[in-house]
Amino acid sequence: xxxxxxxxxxxxxxxxxxxxxxxxxxxxxxxxxxxxxxxxxxxxxxxxxxxxxxxxxxxxxxxxxxxxxxxxxxxxxxxxxxxxxxxxxxxxxxxxxxxxxxxxxxxxxxxxxxxxxxxxxxxxxxxxxxxxxxxxxxxxxxxxxxxxxxxxxxxxxxxxxxxxxxxxxxxxxxxxxxxxxxxxxxxxxxxxxxxxxxxxxxxxxxxxxxxxxxxxxxxxxxxxxxxxxxxxxxxxxxxxxxxxxxxxxxxxxxxxxxxxxxxxxxxxxxxxxxxxxxxxxxxxxxxxxxxxxxxxxxxxxxxxxxxxxxxxxxxxxxxxxxxxxxxxxxxxxxxxxxxxxxxxxxxxxxxxxxxxxxxxxxxxxxxxxxxxxxxxxxxxxxxxxxxxxxxxxxxxxxxxxxxxxxxxxxxxxxxxxxxxxxxxxxxxxxxxxxxxxxxxxxxxxxxxxxxxxxxxxxxxxxxxxxxxxxxxxxxxxxxxxxxxxxxxxxxxxxxxxxxxxxxxxxxxxxxxxxxxxxxxxxxxxxxxxxxxxxxxxxxxxxxxxxxxxxxxxxxxxxxxxxxxxxxxxxxxxxxxxxxxxxxxxxxxxxxxxxxxxxxxxxxxxx
Numbered sequence: 001x002x003x004x005x006x007x008x009x010x011x012x013x014x015x016x017x018x019x020x021x022x023x024x025x026x027x028x029x030x031x032x033x034x035x036x037x038x039x040x041x042x043x044x045x046x047x048x049x050x051x052x053x054x055x056x057x058x059x060x061x062x063x064x065x066x067x068x069x070x071x072x073x074x075x076x077x078x079x080x081x082x083x084x085x086x087x088x089x090x091x092x093x094x095x096x097x098x099x100x101x102x103x104x105x106x107x108x109x110x111x112x113x114x115x116x117x118x119x120x121x122x123x124x125x126x127x128x129x130x131x132x133x134x135x136x137x138x139x140x141x142x143x144x145x146x147x148x149x150x151x152x153x154x155x156x157x158x159x160x161x162x163x164x165x166x167x168x169x170x171x172x173x174x175x176x177x178x179x180x181x182x183x184x185x186x187x188x189x190x191x192x193x194x195x196x197x198x199x200x201x202x203x204x205x206x207x208x209x210x211x212x213x214x215x216x217x218x219x220x221x222x223x224x225x226x227x228x229x230x231x232x233x234x235x236x237x238x239x240x241x242x243x244x245x246x247x248x249x250x251x252x253x254x255x256x257x258x259x260x261x262x263x264x265x266x267x268x269x270x271x272x273x274x275x276x277x278x279x280x281x282x283x284x285x286x287x288x289x290x291x292x293x294x295x296x297x298x299x300x301x302x303x304x305x306x307x308x309x310x311x312x313x314x315x316x317x318x319x320x321x322x323x324x325x326x327x328x329x330x331x332x333x334x335x336x337x338x339x340x341x342x343x344x345x346x347x348x349x350x351x352x353x354x355x356x357x358x359x360x361x362x363x364x365x366x367x368x369x370x371x372x373x374x375x376x377x378x379x380x381x382x383x384x385x386x387x388x389x390x391x392x393x394x395x396x397x398x399x400x401x402x403x404x405x406x407x408x409x410x411x412x413x414x415x416x417x418x419x420x421x422x423x424x425x426x427x428x429x430x431x432x433x434x435x436x437x438x439x440x441x442x443x444x445x446x447x448x449x450x451x452x453x454x455x456x457x458x459x460x461x462x463x464x465x466x467x468x469x470x471x472x473x474x475x476x477x478x479x480x481x482x483x484x485x486x487x488x489x490x491x492x493x494x495x496x497x498x499x500x501x502x503x504x505x506x507x508x509x510x511x512x513x514x515x516x517x518x519x520x521x522x523x524x525x526x527x528x529x530x531x532x533x534x535x536x537x538x539x540x541x542x543x544x545x546x547x548x549x550x551x552x553x554x555x556x557x558x559x560x561x562x563x564x565x566x567x568x569x570x571x572x573x574x575x576x577x578x579x580x581x582x583x584x585x586x587x588x589x590x591x592x593x594x595x596x597x598x599x600x601x602x603x604x605x606x
Contacts, residue, residue, distance in 0.1 A: 004033050004041060008048040023057075027067040034074040042075040051075075051088035058093035060100050069097065069108035076115035082123050085116050091126035098135040107154050110136070114161035124165055124172060133176060136162055140184050145191060152195045155188065159201040166208065173212050181205075182215060186222040193231055203243045210250040219251055225260035232269055238284045241273075245291045252295060258302035262309060270296045271320050278329055286331075293335035296321070300342035310343055313352040318343065325361045330374050333365055337380035344387035354394045359385070363406040370409045375418060378410060382421035389428035399435050411448050416458040423452070423464035430468075430475050440472035440481030446488045453493035466497040467505060470512040482520040491516070491527035498536055503547045506540075510553035517560035525564045534561070534570040541579045548588040555580065555591075555598040562605050577602055 011026040033041040045051065057068045072090060075081045085091075090112075097109040113132055116123040127133065136158050143151055162181065166172040189202045206224070209215045228244055228251075235241045248266070251257045261267075273292040277285040300306045309317040321343075324336030340358060344350045353359075366381045385407065389398055403425070410422050430436040439445055452465035469490050472481055485491065494516075497509035513533065516524045540546050540554045558576065561567040580602065583595035 003029070004044055005048075007033075008044065008050055011050055012048075012053065023064050024067065027064055027071060030071050031067065031074070034071065038074060039078055042078045042081050045071075045075055046081060046084055051084055051090070055089045055093050058090070058097060060097060060105075065097065065100075066102065066104040066108045069094065069105065069112045073108055073111035073115050076112060076118075076123075079119065082116050082118070082120040086120075086122045086126045091116070091123070091132075092130050095127065095130035095132040095135065098132060098139070103150060103154060106139070107157055110154065110157040110161045114157065114164045117161065117164040119164075119167075124169065127165055128172065128175070133162065133165060133172075134179055137176070137179050137181050137184060140181075140188065144184065144187055147192065152192055152198050155192070156195075156198045156201050159185070159188070159198065159205055163201065163205050163208065168208075170212060173209055174214055177209060177212065177215050177218060182209060182218040182224075183222050186219075186224050186227060189227050189231070190223070193227070193234075199231065200243065203247055206247040207243075207250070210247055216251070216254040216257065220254055220256040220260070224251065225257060225264045225266070229261065229264040229266050229269065232266070238288060241288065242291070245295065248295060249291075249298070252298045255302040255304065258299050258305040259308070262299055262305045267296065267299065267309060267317050271317065274324075274332065278327070278332065289329075290331050293324075293331055297335050297338045297342060300339055303345070306342055306345065307349075310349055313349070313356060322358070322361070325365050330377060333377050334374070334380050337362065337365060337377060337384050341380065341384040341387050344384060344390075347391040350388050350391050350394055354388055354397055359388065359398055359401050359403060362388075363401070363403065366406050366409070375413075375415045378413070378415075379417045379421055382407065382410070382418065382425050386421055386425040386428055389425060392431070395429055395431055395435075399429055399432065404429060404435065404439065408442075408445065411445060416455070416461050419452060419455075420458070420460045420464055423449075423461065423468050427464065427468045427471050430471055433476055433478075436472050436475035437478045437481060440476045440478060441484055443484060443488065446472075446484050446490065450485075450488045450490045450493065453490070463500075463502075463505065466493055466500075467508060470494060470497065470508040473512040473515050474508065477515060477519070479519050482516050483523055486516075486520070486524050486527060489527075491524055492531040495528065495531035495533050495536060498533075498540070503550065506547075506550050507553060510550065510557055514553065514557045514560050517557060517563070521560070521563050525566065528561070528564075529566055529570070533557075534567060534574060538574045538576060538579065541576070541583065548586070548591050551583060551586070551591050552588075552594050555583075555594045559598055559601050562601060568605065571602070 007026050007029040010022070011030070014023045014026055030041070030045070054068055054072060058065060072085060072094070076085055094109050094113055097105055100106055100109070113127055117127055140155060140158055143155055162176060166176050185202050185205055189199060192198045210219065228248060232241065232244050235244065248261070252261060270292040273288060277289040277292075280286065280289075300309065309315055311318065321336055321339040324332040325340070327333055327336070340353070340362065344353060362381050362384055366378065369377050369381075385398070385403060388394055389403070407422055407425050410418055413419055413422070426439065430439055446469075449465045449469050452461050453469065455461045455465070469485060473485065494509050494512055498506055498513065500506050500509070513528075517528075537554045537558055540550055546554075558571060561571065577599065580595050580599050584592055584599065586592045586595060
């Protein structure tokens with residue numbers, strides 16, 4: 001280290017004199033010292049004030065330039081040296097050197113800039129201001145097609161530099177995207193796929209850029225899908241495949257890329273991985289099985305890619321996914337159920353699947369997860385059943401297959417995601433009067449619904465419970481169902497639902513309340529009174545923002561309440577006539593007509 005102090009002193013003198021030979025000797029000495037103990041040597045260099053001199057040594061025509069850049073690259077491996085490199089004014093001359101024709105100078109300059117940018121805001125800003133990124137991208141473009149080892153090494157360094165420059169920095173990543181880096185990197189990957197280091201660097205760059213929404217369109221206009229699938233097929237090592245997966249997952253969020261990946265044959269690769277790993281208990285294999293099956297489900301979220309793989313329900317992929325449902329592997333059961341839920345996104349697919357026995361498979365799967373079951377599998381299977389129940393022709397078939405009984409076994413669940421899907425599935429199934437009546441008289445179900453109507457922490461569960469209560473009344477039109485709901489304390493929730501911010505829910509509540517008033521007013525009277533229904537209706541009618549159908553159904557309900565003495569008195573006390581007479585000139589004809597009828601009714605009854 002004493003020797004190093006002498007070298008640094010000597011370097012100060014020779015840097016000024018520019019005697020090439022002695023300068024080169026000093027630089028070699030420094031490089032040697034850095035190779036032996038980088039951190040300690042870097043500290044000495046910083047302490048000596050020599051960094052400032054390096055700026056004057058970074059000149060294109062000097063034979064020592066590459067060595068100076070190499071020393072900067074080495075010291076910048078230390079975090080504490082990056083800001084001093086910026087402060088010493090090294091960035092601008094380094095960026096100028098990117099215009100050199102000398103390959104070694106370019107290589108060392110790329111390393112120096114890349115290391116200074118690593119995790120350093122100051123380094124990145126300085127390179128940004130000096131315009132370094134554009135020059136590097138231009139180099140990548142012009143050198144892209146040359147496959148000799150020295151050029152591939154330089155390309156790898158340049159890719160690494162851009163990575164360090166933009167890593168986890170959205171605005172710099174967006175800048176690179178605008179400069180057109182994506183098509184260049186995709187081209188690089190295609191040409192240099194035999195070079196492991198360069199391929200890896202491209203993948204890391206893709207992984208970073210793909211997180212940015214603005215990158216997806218650019219990726220979609222390249223042949224990235226084809227290149228990645230080609231590369232994927234060649235990989236045997238888990239780590240390499242994992243790197244490709246990390247790029248595929250964010251890219252596959254884009255529908256156009258989903259379709260490209262399907263067309264490039266990714267699905268076949270994923271199915272093969274599932275087959276290979278399904279019985280393994282190795283941690284890596286379990287992780288890869290999860291990643292492959294998750295990605296498979298993600299590809300099915302695109303309408304075109306999903307339909308292409310469904311192939312009218314005859315497709316090999318669809319059949320293979322079906323075989324995951326009875327599997328003993330929870331991850332595959334989950335992926336299989338989610339895949340079915342994704343296939344069940346149009347009526348044609350849903351009808352075909354129900355006709356071909358998918359409901360029974362899903363019910364068997366649910367049956368295996370009733371006691372101490374896997375919550376994610378329960379949620380996925382219920383999602384699939386809910387989607388399958390949307391087409392009208394499927395409802396009766398699913399009811400007779402026993403879906404409601406299978407679903408009701410999960411009433412005990414304390415997991416909001418499961419509760420939410422259970423409610424949604426039942427609501428989809430009860431369009432038929434008979435089913436609605438049967439479920440509406442099920443005291444355990446109705447009591448649980450009333451309980452969930454108060455689940456303020458879970459708005460989805462609360463909303464679905466209210467909607468199901470209302471649907472049981474609207475579809476059954478049954479006095480017994482209304483009595484069960486009144487006895488379980490459900491009335492107040494339906495009245496609250498009439499004030500929902502969602503018009504569809506308000507409307508469902510008002511129609512259900514009108515049926516209650518028409519069929520069982522005596523039974524519900526006290527609850528309607530204590531829930532302040534009349535005051536709420538007055539507010540809805542007086543509020544100019546209320547939708548026409550809300551005004552219409554509120555007036556229908558007012559007329560139905562006239563049969564109750566106490567509610568009738570409340571209506572009279574609130575001067576409803578004033579509000580309703582104004583609605584006779586409402587622009588909506590149905591509202592205007594109903595206002596006239598309601599006014600007559602109120603006048604006669606007063």
